Amino acid sequence: MKANCWMGRGNVEVREVPxxxxxxxxxxxxxxxxxxxxxxxxxxxxxxxxxxxxxxxLGHEFMGEVVEVGPSxxxxxxxxxxxxxxxxxxxxCAACGLGLYSVCENxxxxxxxxxxxxxxxxxxxxxxxxxxxxxxxxxxxYARVPFADVGPIKIEDGLADEQVLxxxxxxxAGWMGAEMCxxxxxxxxxxxxxxxxxxxxxAGAYLMGAEQVxxxxxxxxxxxxxxxxGATTLDYEEVDxxxxxxxxxxxxxxxxxxxxxxxxxxxANPALYAYDRTKQATRLETDRPYALREAVMTCRNxxxxxxxxxxxxxxxxxxxxxxxxxxxxxKAGQCHxxxxxxxLLTRIREGDxxxxxxxxxxxxLDEAPRGYQLFRDKQDExxxxxxxx
Amino acid sequence: xxxxxxxxSERLSRALSGAMERMGPALERVRLAxxxxxxxxxxxxxxxxxxxxxxxxxxxxxxxxxxxxxxxxDEGLDLxxxxxxxxxxxQVYRFWHRFERLPTFMTHVESVxxxxxxxxWTARGPAGRAVEWDAEIVEDLRDEVISWRxxxxxxxxxxxxxxxxEAPGGRGTEVRVHLRYDPPGGRAGLAxxxxxxEHPEQQVRDDLRRFKQVMEIGEVVRSExxxxxxxxxxxxxxxxx
Numbered sequence: 001m002k003a004n005c006w007m008g009r010g011n012v013e014v015r016e017v018p019x020x021x022x023x024x025x026x027x028x029x030x031x032x033x034x035x036x037x038x039x040x041x042x043x044x045x046x047x048x049x050x051x052x053x054x055x056x057x058l059g060h061e062f063m064g065e066v067v068e069v070g071p072s073x074x075x076x077x078x079x080x081x082x083x084x085x086x087x088x089x090x091x092x093c094a095a096c097g098l099g100l101y102s103v104c105e106n107x108x109x110x111x112x113x114x115x116x117x118x119x120x121x122x123x124x125x126x127x128x129x130x131x132x133x134x135x136x137x138x139x140x141x142y143a144r145v146p147f148a149d150v151g152p153i154k155i156e157d158g159l160a161d162e163q164v165l166x167x168x169x170x171x172x173a174g175w176m177g178a179e180m181c182x183x184x185x186x187x188x189x190x191x192x193x194x195x196x197x198x199x200x201x202x203a204g205a206y207l208m209g210a211e212q213v214x215x216x217x218x219x220x221x222x223x224x225x226x227x228x229x230g231a232t233t234l235d236y237e238e239v240d241x242x243x244x245x246x247x248x249x250x251x252x253x254x255x256x257x258x259x260x261x262x263x264x265x266x267x268a269n270p271a272l273y274a275y276d277r278t279k280q281a282t283r284l285e286t287d288r289p290y291a292l293r294e295a296v297m298t299c300r301n302x303x304x305x306x307x308x309x310x311x312x313x314x315x316x317x318x319x320x321x322x323x324x325x326x327x328x329x330x331k332a333g334q335c336h337x338x339x340x341x342x343x344l345l346t347r348i349r350e351g352d353x354x355x356x357x358x359x360x361x362x363x364x365l366d367e368a369p370r371g372y373q374l375f376r377d378k379q380d381e382x383x384x385x386x387x388x389x
Numbered sequence: 390x391x392x393x394x395x396x397x398s399e400r401l402s403r404a405l406s407g408a409m410e411r412m413g414p415a416l417e418r419v420r421l422a423x424x425x426x427x428x429x430x431x432x433x434x435x436x437x438x439x440x441x442x443x444x445x446x447x448x449x450x451x452x453x454x455x456x457x458x459x460x461x462x463d464e465g466l467d468l469x470x471x472x473x474x475x476x477x478x479x480q481v482y483r484f485w486h487r488f489e490r491l492p493t494f495m496t497h498v499e500s501v502x503x504x505x506x507x508x509x510w511t512a513r514g515p516a517g518r519a520v521e522w523d524a525e526i527v528e529d530l531r532d533e534v535i536s537w538r539x540x541x542x543x544x545x546x547x548x549x550x551x552x553x554x555e556a557p558g559g560r561g562t563e564v565r566v567h568l569r570y571d572p573p574g575g576r577a578g579l580a581x582x583x584x585x586x587e588h589p590e591q592q593v594r595d596d597l598r599r600f601k602q603v604m605e606i607g608e609v610v611r612s613e614x615x616x617x618x619x620x621x622x623x624x625x626x627x628x629x630x
Contacts, residue, residue: 023611092605094475094560106602109612112595134612
């Protein structure tokens with residue numbers, strides 16, 4: 001089969017590789033009909049995630065048709081159309097029992113490796129480094145899906161791939177960011193990052209009853225998409241974000257702040273950007289946390305800072321004094337996608353949200369390398385790339 | 390922190406190949422025996438504990454020495470590892486008694502057989518040569534503890550304990566393993582050490598993690614690149630060839 005493979009920093013290639021097959025009783029094999037490039041794929045692409053190997057198949061947002069099931073899978077049959085959540089979760093451990101699927105205790109065969117970086121191991125994930133299990137990803141013609149009896153959701157009505165594909169990651173990720181904000185009437189929510197996850201966080205926050213949602217980025221075309229989701233927008237290269245947010249909230253600060261940027265943040269202050277970029281390049285820190293610092297410093301006293309942008313390791317100059325002295329609550333997590341699949345599919349079916357509004361590029365799988373380059377370099381107003389094998 | 394990551398399997402593989410060539414007959418038979426235990430507790434229980442212990446153990450012991458072969462052999466080696474299994478205590482305890490199936494989660498163990506109150510087991514390195522030994526037990530309290538120790542002329546004298554207790558709040562069963570090894574000095578001890586490689590405590594933890602998978606899911610979780618359940622080393626994220 002054909003698959004999009006990581007071949008080193010800044011280099012992906014569509015290559016001919018062997019087809020996947022059933023390895024565990026709870027597996028299924030899915031013929032991929034649609035897959036997408038995620039912002040977190042760009043962190044892999046840019047070489048910021050440890051334990052990638054040349055030839056690894058990328059992609060963790062995908063859906064398709066079941067073509068084979070293992071002997072322990074009773075809920076799926078050949079021919080079923082499914083969306084596959086990106087965290088691999090067993091459904092039987094204590095974490096899964098609590099709905100914390102992205103920290104499943106059993107799904108990462110390389111848990112010992114992850115422990116060294118993170119203290120404890122999170123769940124395994126598709127196409128996301130050997131530290132997270134070394135599972136091949138879904139930017140391919142076929143993919144093996146472990147715990148197919150737990151993760152995938154069947155799509156039984158006429159919804160198009162593009163309407164349901166993002167249930168695999170970014171729609172529930174943005175949704176969970178908004179949910180972590182514990183939104184109450186009158187709340188103003190600020191979202192750093194107008195990428196697709198930030199755009200979905202905006203949409204989610206409104207559906208949860210936010211009074212106003214402010215979205216912060218520097219790319220006008222991305223801010224326009226966030227505006228379509230209802231956001232008030234701020235270009236951080238044009239305005240001082242903190243001043244603008246304090247003005248919008250008459251000095252209170254946002255009730256909750258969502259960091260939908262993560263470890264490769266950019267910053268309007270060239271000196272500070274150079275400081276973190278240099279430390280990151282020399283591996284003195286792994287993550288550049290401007291968005292997070294600004295979110296912490298801007299959030300109102302007693303407010304919530306929700307981190308859904310990807311961080312990999314360590315960062316410097318974290319304003320812990322602000323968190324502590326101002327009674328902030330810091331929440332974070334890879335999305336527990338499995339727990340949002342049904343409610344969000346219902347929302348899509350009922351027309352509350354049509355996630356396809358984030359898509360700007362549709363390419364065949366063969367053009368994945370071009371898709372990565374467009375997406376990373378923000379060329380051609382690229383916001384979200386969907387690949388079709 | 391990234392690019393230089395080298396799979397442990399490659400390091401282990403190289404270490405094993407080299408050590409196997411050098412060691413020869415020294416490794417052919419390792420005997421750990423405590424006949425009195427069998428008289429006290431009977432064969433099935435006896436072997437279970439010993440196997441459990443040594444399964445996670447002899448390899449691990451020698452691997453530890455590999456990390457610092459210059460260390461004085463009489464220092465010995467203590468290993469601890471623990472895991473919480475979301476299963477009732479009696480089930481977890483019983484599984485440890487099914488020693489023939491311990492190789493399903495102890496990756497380096499080829500086989501375990503029993504007879505005449507002695508457990509005989511075989512481990513195999515990449516060079517294909519087997520390491521074999523016998524083991525017996527000294528304590529067995531149902532649902533609580535299994536203990537063993539080696540006596541006589543074991544190449545790697547050892548002792549150990551596996552304890553089972555209720556986790557608080559209905560969280561299942563806490564399993565704690567404590568192993569003690571006293572590797573010999575000289576060329577043989579060094580060879581065993583090098584055979585078993587680095588990070589012995591990690592090896593015990595990984596075995597316990599796979600034990601948890603077997604108990605909670607019913608099998609060891611695999612990602613691509615692991616063709617046989619016993620070859621669960623670092624896995625490349627490429628499809629199986």
